[in-house]
Ligand code: NAD
């Protein structure tokens with residue numbers, strides 16, 4: 001296209017350049033209804049704030065992090081985390097009302113509402129080591145907010161924190177005598193990895209805890225208003241701030257408890273010829289119990305279950321509730337037992353020696369549809385198999401880079417092969433660690449032909465067709481079901 005004004009001729013290129021400049025200017029001048037900041041651009045901060053930006057184009061949403069590589073990835077075509085549906089949402093809003101930046105101080109100055117979504121791992125040193133939450137990142141953030149704020153702010157605890165943390169947050173924020181007012185809210189996140197976008201778009205509930213003061217209630221209503229842009233009102237529940245903080249720990253503890261319960265029973269099934277899938281179906285059809293989270297497995301993983309239960313255990317001990325602490329500690333103990341049991345079953349089935357045997361792990365992520373390997377049972381299993389001097393071939397469609405980092409420096413032979421057919425060649429056994437759909441649709445006859453004999457499958461997720469594998473020639477060891485072997 002060409003436009004002529006007297007002697008001036010505008011080509012397509014000129015029109016494009018002018019339009020770009022107008023748009024940039026309009027964006028800068030555009031006044032957003034709210035300025036929302038999130039500190040911590042991780043698995044929670046990134047997706048959660050991307051969803052807010054997506055559902056509320058009237059708000060400016062900025063996500064900041066101390067890690068410049070992570071921010072660069074959020075601004076690139078290769079997002080730092082794999083989560084189905086996330087890329088589309090980020091690409092739709094990025095540069096419009098969703099921004100990723102390392103300018104934390106600037107972000108704090110401009111924000112009306114600040115979500116804090118930094119990591120809260122288990123403490124590895126000093127008092128409470130191995131149990132309590134390490135609050136150093138969270139406290140650093142609180143101080144940074146205080147030092148850089150020039151106006152009143154609502155602070156939203158998004159990270160999972162010990163109950164009563166909001167009190168400490170308030171004390172840090174109000175420890176200088178400037179005239180700035182802060183209202184601290186608790187708004188724990190319940191998303192699960194692999195389904196984060198679905199969970200954020202259609203949550204079972206959004207929980208907001210606040211103090212009962214007029215200022216606290218006003219702040220609470222502001223946060224309710226944000227979620228009400230897409231979440232039905234009856235699903236947005238409010239509570240006092242301590243109930244909210246505690247509910248997050250308890251939700252994770254209950255979920256993990258169900259897995260440990262079914263896994264404990266899987267051990268009994270293996271001794272009695274009962275079938276854990278049949279037991280879970282019978283139990284789960286009781287509407288009082290429900291049928292979710294009853295899949296027996298090699299053990300639960302993920303960055304939060306273990307850490308949050310240990311945090312709960314630590315809190316109980318801190319308040320002198322030793323029996324309550326022991327009860328919840330049992331959930332973690334059974335999980336450790338289940339992982340060790342899996343290795344011992346492999347050892348027993350393969351004639352009590354794994355030395356020099358080649359074992360292929362199908363999956364390394366802690367669950368399907370994520371590349372995350374934090375606390376993945378595959379890490380423990382790999383280490384134990386390497387202690388037994390087995391050679392490992394690790395296969396996973398999304399988690400191989402993380403797997404390499406997890407196993408770096410360990411003594412032993414390990415290789416990483418994405419294609420499961422190539423990974424299984426010459427192996428003595430396959431152990432399924434992650435329930436990726438991919439593994440159910442493979443040509444196991446072809447795989448069987450390429451492997452060393454006798455051939456074993458240890459299905460740590462009960463996702464394969466065990467009868468069919470047995471017919472092909474595999475010796476099959478599911479979880480909580482009778483083994484199928486060709487030995488007398
Ligand atoms: P993560 O490690 O993926 O992300 C945390 C981010 O915070 C990191 O990128 C880190 O660089 C950044 N950070 C740390 N200190 C900072 C500071 N002072 N300033 C700026 N950035 C800083 O962690 P995550 O998985 O997103 O978890 C965050 C919190 O959410 C944890 O408390 C976790 O328990 C909770 N949670 C996680 C999930 C999940 O599925 N991962 C779900 C619900 C709740």
Ligand code: UGA
Nearest residue numbers: 189190191192193259293294295297300301302304366367
């Ligand atoms: C879990 C909770 O489900 C979320 O609600 C919570 O927000 C989150 O922790 C958190 O606080 O970090 P996530 O760890 O991402 O989410 O994934 P889950 O689906 O809960 O799975 C956790 C582990 O349990 C996985 O290793 C999974 O394979 C295992 N699992 C799950 C089983 O072994 N059996 C089941 O029946 C279900």
